Amino acid sequence: MTARRHDSALSGVLSVLMWAVLLVVVAAVAVLVVVPKALGGTTLTVLTGSMEPTFSPGDVVAVRTVSDPATEVHVGDVVTFQPVSGDPTLVTHRVVAKRISAAGTTFVTRGDANGADDDPIEPAQIQAVAVYSVPWVGHVSLWLGERKGLAVALVAAALLGYAAVMILRPERRTRDDEPTADTPADVPTEVPTDDERARAREVEGAR
Numbered sequence: 001m002t003a004r005r006h007d008s009a010l011s012g013v014l015s016v017l018m019w020a021v022l023l024v025v026v027a028a029v030a031v032l033v034v035v036p037k038a039l040g041g042t043t044l045t046v047l048t049g050s051m052e053p054t055f056s057p058g059d060v061v062a063v064r065t066v067s068d069p070a071t072e073v074h075v076g077d078v079v080t081f082q083p084v085s086g087d088p089t090l091v092t093h094r095v096v097a098k099r100i101s102a103a104g105t106t107f108v109t110r111g112d113a114n115g116a117d118d119d120p121i122e123p124a125q126i127q128a129v130a131v132y133s134v135p136w137v138g139h140v141s142l143w144l145g146e147r148k149g150l151a152v153a154l155v156a157a158a159l160l161g162y163a164a165v166m167i168l169r170p171e172r173r174t175r176d177d178e179p180t181a182d183t184p185a186d187v188p189t190e191v192p193t194d195d196e197r198a199r200a201r202e203v204e205g206a207r
Contacts, residue, residue: 018162045138050111058139063128078130
């Protein structure tokens with residue numbers, strides 16, 4: 001394999017890898033940031049198996065906020081709520097009952113993997129409703145922890161490196177295409193005909 005072919009193959013591999021990384025980053029940003037923000041919500045990482053098989057530990061759940069849980073939340077919805085009103089601790093379970101009385105509305109929730117209901121909660125304790133989930137992504141987020149900045153820097157460096165390779169490629173091709181001292185001179189590729197040989201002999205004889 002010549003140097004030029006080797007460079008071309010390496011450039012092709014780098015191009016595929018960088019495009020794959022770029023697509024993954026764009027898709028992750030869209031699913032984990034853009035869409036939840038557009039829905040007026042955020043994303044949460046599942047830490048326990050109480051909602052299996054619907055959600056497993058390490059899944060990321062996108063949730064949207066609800067302005068009036070008493071009317072917007074229904075049986076079957078998966079909601080994120082505060083088990084104790086005012087406590088920042090959040091739990092994401094399914095609504096299994098909705099009770100409406102003169103005293104107001106309350107909800108009963110339960111994890112899909114649990115055998116018992118949670119304590120009833122009031123609408124004010126419900127923070128959001130689950131919209132969709134992305135499997136396993138939360139594992140990466142939990143593993144990165146404080147290293148998220150480093151990961152972003154590495155991805156940015158990889159993309160900048162790819163951009164540099166793409167910019168320098170045309171210049172390298174130009175240098176490769178320039179003739180060098182070792183380049184052999186052009187040689188004729190056509191064989192002279194008999195008439196051309198005869199005329200050449202006549203010219204030599206006339207001299």
